[in-house]
Amino acid sequence: MSHLLIIGASDAGISAALRAREVDPALEVTVLAADEYPNYSICGLPFYVSGEVPDWQDLAHRTTEDLERTGMRLLLRHVARSIDPAARTVVAVDGEGRERRLAYDRLVVATGAESATSDIAGLDLPGVFTLRFMEEGLVLRQHIEAHGPAEVVIVGGGYIGMEMADALTRRGLAVTLIEHGASVLKTVDPDFGGVLGGELERHDVRVITGMDVQAVQAREGRLVVRGDRGFTKADMVLVATGVRPATALARAAGVATGVHGALRVDRHMATNVPHVYAAGDCVETWHRLLERPVYLPLGTTAHKQGRVAGENGAGGEGTYAGTLGTQVVKVFGIVVARTGLRDEEARAGGFDPLTVEWTAWDHKAYYPGARELRLRVTGDRGSGRLLGAQLMGLHGSEVAKRVDVFATALFHGMTVEALNDLDLSYTPPLSSPWDPVQMAAQAWQRAAREAA
Amino acid sequence: MSHLLIIGASDAGISAALRAREVDPALEVTVLAADEYPNYSICGLPFYVSGEVPDWQDLAHRTTEDLERTGMRLLLRHVARSIDPAARTVVAVDGEGRERRLAYDRLVVATGAESATSDIAGLDLPGVFTLRFMEEGLVLRQHIEAHGPAEVVIVGGGYIGMEMADALTRRGLAVTLIEHGASVLKTVDPDFGGVLGGELERHDVRVITGMDVQAVQAREGRLVVRGDRGFTKADMVLVATGVRPATALARAAGVATGVHGALRVDRHMATNVPHVYAAGDCVETWHRLLERPVYLPLGTTAHKQGRVAGENGAGGEGTYAGTLGTQVVKVFGIVVARTGLRDEEARAGGFDPLTVEWTAWDHKAYYPGARELRLRVTGDRGSGRLLGAQLMGLHGSEVAKRVDVFATALFHGMTVEALNDLDLSYTPPLSSPWDPVQMAAQAWQRAAREAA
Numbered sequence: 001m002s003h004l005l006i007i008g009a010s011d012a013g014i015s016a017a018l019r020a021r022e023v024d025p026a027l028e029v030t031v032l033a034a035d036e037y038p039n040y041s042i043c044g045l046p047f048y049v050s051g052e053v054p055d056w057q058d059l060a061h062r063t064t065e066d067l068e069r070t071g072m073r074l075l076l077r078h079v080a081r082s083i084d085p086a087a088r089t090v091v092a093v094d095g096e097g098r099e100r101r102l103a104y105d106r107l108v109v110a111t112g113a114e115s116a117t118s119d120i121a122g123l124d125l126p127g128v129f130t131l132r133f134m135e136e137g138l139v140l141r142q143h144i145e146a147h148g149p150a151e152v153v154i155v156g157g158g159y160i161g162m163e164m165a166d167a168l169t170r171r172g173l174a175v176t177l178i179e180h181g182a183s184v185l186k187t188v189d190p191d192f193g194g195v196l197g198g199e200l201e202r203h204d205v206r207v208i209t210g211m212d213v214q215a216v217q218a219r220e221g222r223l224v225v226r227g228d229r230g231f232t233k234a235d236m237v238l239v240a241t242g243v244r245p246a247t248a249l250a251r252a253a254g255v256a257t258g259v260h261g262a263l264r265v266d267r268h269m270a271t272n273v274p275h276v277y278a279a280g281d282c283v284e285t286w287h288r289l290l291e292r293p294v295y296l297p298l299g300t301t302a303h304k305q306g307r308v309a310g311e312n313g314a315g316g317e318g319t320y321a322g323t324l325g326t327q328v329v330k331v332f333g334i335v336v337a338r339t340g341l342r343d344e345e346a347r348a349g350g351f352d353p354l355t356v357e358w359t360a361w362d363h364k365a366y367y368p369g370a371r372e373l374r375l376r377v378t379g380d381r382g383s384g385r386l387l388g389a390q391l392m393g394l395h396g397s398e399v400a401k402r403v404d405v406f407a408t409a410l411f412h413g414m415t416v417e418a419l420n421d422l423d424l425s426y427t428p429p430l431s432s433p434w435d436p437v438q439m440a441a442q443a444w445q446r447a448a449r450e451a452a
Numbered sequence: 453m454s455h456l457l458i459i460g461a462s463d464a465g466i467s468a469a470l471r472a473r474e475v476d477p478a479l480e481v482t483v484l485a486a487d488e489y490p491n492y493s494i495c496g497l498p499f500y501v502s503g504e505v506p507d508w509q510d511l512a513h514r515t516t517e518d519l520e521r522t523g524m525r526l527l528l529r530h531v532a533r534s535i536d537p538a539a540r541t542v543v544a545v546d547g548e549g550r551e552r553r554l555a556y557d558r559l560v561v562a563t564g565a566e567s568a569t570s571d572i573a574g575l576d577l578p579g580v581f582t583l584r585f586m587e588e589g590l591v592l593r594q595h596i597e598a599h600g601p602a603e604v605v606i607v608g609g610g611y612i613g614m615e616m617a618d619a620l621t622r623r624g625l626a627v628t629l630i631e632h633g634a635s636v637l638k639t640v641d642p643d644f645g646g647v648l649g650g651e652l653e654r655h656d657v658r659v660i661t662g663m664d665v666q667a668v669q670a671r672e673g674r675l676v677v678r679g680d681r682g683f684t685k686a687d688m689v690l691v692a693t694g695v696r697p698a699t700a701l702a703r704a705a706g707v708a709t710g711v712h713g714a715l716r717v718d719r720h721m722a723t724n725v726p727h728v729y730a731a732g733d734c735v736e737t738w739h740r741l742l743e744r745p746v747y748l749p750l751g752t753t754a755h756k757q758g759r760v761a762g763e764n765g766a767g768g769e770g771t772y773a774g775t776l777g778t779q780v781v782k783v784f785g786i787v788v789a790r791t792g793l794r795d796e797e798a799r800a801g802g803f804d805p806l807t808v809e810w811t812a813w814d815h816k817a818y819y820p821g822a823r824e825l826r827l828r829v830t831g832d833r834g835s836g837r838l839l840g841a842q843l844m845g846l847h848g849s850e851v852a853k854r855v856d857v858f859a860t861a862l863f864h865g866m867t868v869e870a871l872n873d874l875d876l877s878y879t880p881p882l883s884s885p886w887d888p889v890q891m892a893a894q895a896w897q898r899a900a901r902e903a904a
Binding site: 011022041043044047048052053058059061288298299300301302303304307321322323324325326327328329330335337339364365366367368395396398400401402403404405407408409411412418420421422423424425426427428429430431433434435446 | 463474493495496499504505510511513740750751752753754755756759773774775776777778779780781782787789791816817818819820847848850852853854855856857859860861863864870872873874875876877878879880881882883885886887898
């Protein structure tokens with residue numbers, strides 16, 4: 001019987017295992033989990049810390065029993081130490097420190113990413129945390145419950161920083177968020193970032209932008225966060241300054257790296273080393289619009305790439321269709337989403353972009369409860385091709401699935417004009433005869449005509 | 453200066469006028485409105501009757517001033533009596549009974565549809581209503597406010613029947629809904645119709661299915677609704693048994709008709725009569741999947757067809773992309789939506805369909821407030837092509853825009869498998885790493901594999 005070995009039991013690894021078992025029920029599939037938490041939703045950790053999710057067990061996408069019922073073998077607390085591509089073996093160390101050599105026919109490396117914090121001093125101090133793995137989430141909440149910190153500084157205004165500002169505010173902590181850029185959530189346009197910053201402040205989060213954090217120090221039982229423009233004190237610090245791919249194991253085995261130091265893979269998720277595939281936060285990701293690899297670690301992407309790696313690890317011929325960078329985040333009452341390229345990204349990608357903002361009601365204004373949606377559409381002036389969209393609105397105004405309509409249109413290379421041809425659903429309590437997606441497209445076209 | 457004349461000032465007519473003025477600001481555009489309510493949202497009438505929309509003026513998509521500001525000329529209370537295609541003139545009668553002859557270079561017929569009620573006797577009795585035009589909505593609400601009827605019978609369990617059952621319940625009337633089919637909302641599968649029926653009953657609507665209504669009679673100051681399986685008494689009756697295209701004017705001028713007696717048009721919305729276009733509820737509609745015309749009068753379609761007719765009426769070369777039959781309705785707390793073909797429709801269309809239902813949470817179950825979504829996916833067994841989807845869930849679970857993701861995929865002829873390639877947005881409060889749309893696609897594939 002052929003044996004597929006998978007290193008890593010988070011989104012990409014488990015997705016690969018499930019797909020491999022699905023396409024070839026005769027295939028032997030083994031998954032090495034470095035910790036005791038296979039297939040957990042690490043995206044859910046902010047909601048566990050906030051207390052909205054009472055039990056950490058609820059964060060499991062599937063239980064260990066669910067997983068084993070599909071026929072895969074799970075080896076928990078098994079850390080892979082080395083890969084021998086010539087012998088097709090992996091050496092792993094189990095929880096008791098015992099070495100174990102596992103043979104494979106095909107291998108999927110899904111070692112994920114780790115927090116990128118290297119240029120901040122003092123991260124090993126008690127009360128300083130990162131949030132990347134289940135264990136870190138458990139320790140963080142335990143710390144809050146045991147020590148009752150009153151003030152926290154969050155370093156980094158990206159997705160995790162935003163969600164944790166929300167989460168820790170809910171927990172009753174006074175939150176200061178420090179972002180080195182000019183606005184929070186730099187993955188959307190500054191205007192939208194500004195609104196999010198305002199939403200944070202409306203909930204009593206102190207937002208400091210344009211500050212680089214250099215060190216955390218312990219002083220008289222508290223922590224001092226020092227930046228280039230001053231310092232602030234806290235009882236607890238969370239560093240959420242992004243991630244970097246965890247590639248040491250694969251690199252040692254000869255796997256080549258590319259963008260951002262991530263493992264290089266082709267569209268079949270194959271590395272340069274025979275019989276070795278890789279997927280998830282440790283690899284480069286093909287961008288469907290830029291038509292080149294980028295580094296864009298996301299759970300959705302990890303699932304898709306893992307599925308392709310699993311299919312091919314089982315002898316199939318799956319191809320990863322590419323990312324559009326679709327993302328959404330809810331911060332207190334506001335939802336912000338994006339897909340495709342923003343203006344500056346499109347320009348850097350060789351397009352001639354025009355970005356137009358349009359404000360529309362999420363449903364007919366005459367029906368109670370209508371809320372404003374802000375839609376920013378980016379299209380190519382020359383070809384009229386849709387390049388991207390950013391949406392912002394109140395929770396409940398179908399922001400997320402509206403960005404998905406844009407994402408589905410982008411997937412097919414539609415023009416902005418062609419969005420008007422889409423037969424989208426309408427009833428006055430939920431939309432307009434032209435959905436806001438289409439109204440924004442029409443506004444883009446008017447602006448493009450005037451600009452021409 | 454060239455003159456575009458448009459007969460009809462509802463969705464299709466105004467959409468045509470707006471688009472014509474947009475593509476050719478030098479074009480003279482005249483719109484004949486039979487009543488005093490140009491560009492009103494007749495889809496909003498149920499919410500006006502319910503009182504959720506206090507003022508009927510709020511139902512206007514745009515005010516008369518908004519419309520005139522675009523440069524179009526509006527002739528209110530002008531009923532077109534005849535078209536002379538050889539002379540390119542239209543005779544209209546104004547509110548004072550004066551005849552007026554208008555010359556055109558190009559003509560758009562957007563005469564809409566009228567209530568189809570012909571086989572029920574007694575519809576002219578006081579207290580018996582249909583709901584198709586603004587005037588009817590105004591009269592209906594006035595009647596309720598003046599006479600305070602306690603009990604109403606609604607004949608017809610389609611979209612309007614459902615919305616009016618909701619609306620009149622909100623107004624405090626005791627509602628009986630009579631549907632001749634085996635379940636309400638026959639445009640979705642009976643299972644979904646059954647749930648909607650239950651939702652109506654949960655709100656104290658009496659639902660009678662499988663009964664044909666033959667007559668309404670006046671008896672001792674009340675109305676008696678007689679059907680083939682008995683009778684029921686009421687103070688008021690609303691007949692909502694569908695519509696038929698209003699084509700007499702165009703037919704008299706030689707415009708050919710097709711499916712369901714609707715005006716025959718090509719993909720450019722041109723009729724067989726030179727210089728005469730037609731759009732909206734009075735015409736056949738090209739079905740993108742069936743690749744043949746159907747009769748499917750919807751506001752969304754009227755807007756799109758009107759836009760194409762207006763573009764071509766202004767000398768452009770627009771093509772109507774076709775309908776997918778996308779529809780959504782909210783009934784009390786439940787939202788039901790569909791797009792594409794249901795199983796039986798697909799079979800009749802020459803496909804070999806398989807329909808699979810999947811239940812998923814609208815977002816990660818660990819995050820508070822997760823609600824069940826039911827998704828029914830129809831695909832072609834042989835080609836794997838996506839053919840349609842039906843969704844049902846509680847209001848607030850992004851049912852409408854999820855059906856739009858399916859609609860956008862259908863528009864591009866995607867396979868069910870390819871839905872997994874879509875880069876859809878995810879955050880735990882709003883979705884899952886595989887959106888329910890994709891989970892349902894995967895369930896369909898598993899079922900198709902097992903059935904093969």
